[in-house]
Amino acid sequence: MNLTCTHYLHCDPEGFTTYSTDGNLEFVRCSNCGLIWRSPESADISREYEEHYFSSKNYLRNRNHKIEKSGWFIDMALQHFPTAGSLLEIGCSVGNTLEAARLRKLSHLGTDVSTYAVEYCRSCGLNAEVKSLESLVEERHPFDIVYMQHVLEHFRDPFLTVRQCYQLLNPGGVLIIIVPNSGYARAEKQRGRHRFYSMKGVGPEHYVYFNYQSLEKVLEKEGFEVVQKNYPFRVKNNPSPSFFLNRIFRKSLRLFGADQEIVVLARKKSA
Numbered sequence: 001m002n003l004t005c006t007h008y009l010h011c012d013p014e015g016f017t018t019y020s021t022d023g024n025l026e027f028v029r030c031s032n033c034g035l036i037w038r039s040p041e042s043a044d045i046s047r048e049y050e051e052h053y054f055s056s057k058n059y060l061r062n063r064n065h066k067i068e069k070s071g072w073f074i075d076m077a078l079q080h081f082p083t084a085g086s087l088l089e090i091g092c093s094v095g096n097t098l099e100a101a102r103l104r105k106l107s108h109l110g111t112d113v114s115t116y117a118v119e120y121c122r123s124c125g126l127n128a129e130v131k132s133l134e135s136l137v138e139e140r141h142p143f144d145i146v147y148m149q150h151v152l153e154h155f156r157d158p159f160l161t162v163r164q165c166y167q168l169l170n171p172g173g174v175l176i177i178i179v180p181n182s183g184y185a186r187a188e189k190q191r192g193r194h195r196f197y198s199m200k201g202v203g204p205e206h207y208v209y210f211n212y213q214s215l216e217k218v219l220e221k222e223g224f225e226v227v228q229k230n231y232p233f234r235v236k237n238n239p240s241p242s243f244f245l246n247r248i249f250r251k252s253l254r255l256f257g258a259d260q261e262i263v264v265l266a267r268k269k270s271a
């Protein structure tokens with residue numbers, strides 16, 4: 001079976017096992033790199049992202065909390081690149097991160113495949129466009145921070161996506177990635193019955209699942225240096241008590257394998 005990692009990381013094409021099945025939807029795990037892939041046979045199962053998608057998932061609920069949380073990630077990136085002045089969000093959804101960037105006086109641009117999401121951002125006075133990664137790369141307008149929250153797992157070729165992020169960053173620029181955690185204990189136990197891998201859940205939307213180790217392999221392959229995994233102990237410019245409490249909460253989740261998502265910051269190395 002030709003998984004994407006057999007091409008990029010030279011993983012053994014025989015070295016995969018079925019990880020989960022739900023009807024025709026199958027995920028396989030590569031024993032070399034640890035990535036969990038949607039099998040090529042079920043790669044074409046898909047779902048549309050339009051208004052019903054955003055409204056059905058209550059994307060507009062708890063907006064202030066989501067803006068605050070996005071701000072933490074931006075503050076984490078600013079620790080590694082204090083002079084950063086611009087942020088690109090790929091998959092900007094309804095603009096919570098763009099709002100957090102605006103509050104920090106960063107110039108911002110958000111892109112999304114959903115016209116509904118982009119129109120919503122614009123109605124809030126945010127800069128957003130329906131635009132592909134390919135055309136962004138062609139425009140050669142680099143950013144200091146590139147942000148992808150629950151987006152990378154939606155791409156068939158995450159290596160290519162990470163490479164495009166590299167091209168979109170200034171030297172020393174920081175890539176922020178938040179993705180579901182393939183090591184989340186409940187998903188590992190329930191497999192095809194868990195929403196990560198089920199037809200009713202997000203299985204038909206996701207092509208790949210990472211843990212900290214496998215995501216680091218992808219990033220290093222494409223020229224990044226991982227500078228932060230999970231939440232740091234301290235964010236210099238954000239002393240808020242809610243950040244502190246959240247950090248304790250997230251660290252303890254990880255101890256019990258109960259962390260549903262992973263957070264990685266990676267810096268672009270000079271070529």
Ligand SMILES: [Zn+2]
Binds near residue numbers: 009012030031032
């Ligand atoms: Zn592999």
